[in-house]
Amino acid sequence: xxxxxxxxxxxxxxxxxxxxxxxxxxxxxxxxxxxxxxxxxxxxxxxxxxxxxxxxxxxxxxxxxxxxxxxxxxxxxxxxxxxxxxxxxxxxxxxxxxxxxxxxxxxxxxxxxxxxxxxxxxxxxxxxxxxxxxxxxxxxxxxxxxxxxxxxxxxxxx
Numbered sequence: 001x002x003x004x005x006x007x008x009x010x011x012x013x014x015x016x017x018x019x020x021x022x023x024x025x026x027x028x029x030x031x032x033x034x035x036x037x038x039x040x041x042x043x044x045x046x047x048x049x050x051x052x053x054x055x056x057x058x059x060x061x062x063x064x065x066x067x068x069x070x071x072x073x074x075x076x077x078x079x080x081x082x083x084x085x086x087x088x089x090x091x092x093x094x095x096x097x098x099x100x101x102x103x104x105x106x107x108x109x110x111x112x113x114x115x116x117x118x119x120x121x122x123x124x125x126x127x128x129x130x131x132x133x134x135x136x137x138x139x140x141x142x143x144x145x146x147x148x149x150x151x152x153x154x155x156x157x158x
Contacts, residue, residue, distance in 0.1 A: 007121070013108030021065070023103050025118065027125050027148065027155065028096055030073075030103050032089040034064070036082065045087060047080040049073065051094075054103075056087065068105040071098055097126060097149035116145065123148040126155060 007024035010033065014020065022033040032054075036045065040058060048055040051072045057063035069091070077092040091103065099119040101110045110118065124136045126148045149155055 011102075011108070011110060011114070013102070013104070015107075020108070021103075023108075025093075025100055025122070027093075027122055027129065029078075029093055030091045030100055032091070032103050034087040034089075036085045036087055038085070042082045045082060047087065047089060049075055049078045049080065049089065049091065051075055054089065054091075056089075065104070067107060070100045070102055070105055071095060095149055097122060097147075097155040099148065119148065120145045123151065126151075130156060 007026070010022035010024045012019055012022050019035065024031050034056060036042075037058075044058050046055075046057060046059055052069050054065060054067060054069055055063045056065040072094040074092040074094050078090060080087060080089045082088075093100075099115065099122055101115045101118075102108045120141050123141070123145050124139055127136045127139070128134070146152075
């Protein structure tokens with residue numbers, strides 16, 4: 001049932017008419033997807049994930065992304081892979097349940113309505129995680145949605 005509350009679509013960050021990356025999030029992680037240029041060997045790409053910073057590029061060239069992250073991540077459980085010419089970064093949120101409006105500070109921020117929808121989906125995902133066997137996929141909130149990170153004592157991390 002948890003898959004019913006998974007992100008339905010990725011958000012896209014476009015700059016000067018070109019897609020820079022796509023992204024989505026769950027209670028635990030933020031995923032970034034970067035389309036890689038053709039005719040470059042996968043071993044030529046690099047990615048550095050730090051607690052509050054990410055850098056992605058081709059070795060020997062200026063970085064493609066070199067930005068502060070919206071919130072801290074757990075570096076020991078964050079990683080990146082390349083498959084089908086897409087670099088996939090999995091950033092483990094340090095603060096489980098926190099709603100990110102973008103992976104990158106000041107870049108591609110979701111509008112308030114989209115941020116609210118994300119927060120509602122994460123709240124339902126939290127309810128689903130804490131109450132297995134119940135189906136929250138059709139649940140709705142009337143009014144403002146509580147913060148999934150702090151509501152009713154906060155997210156259980158263990």
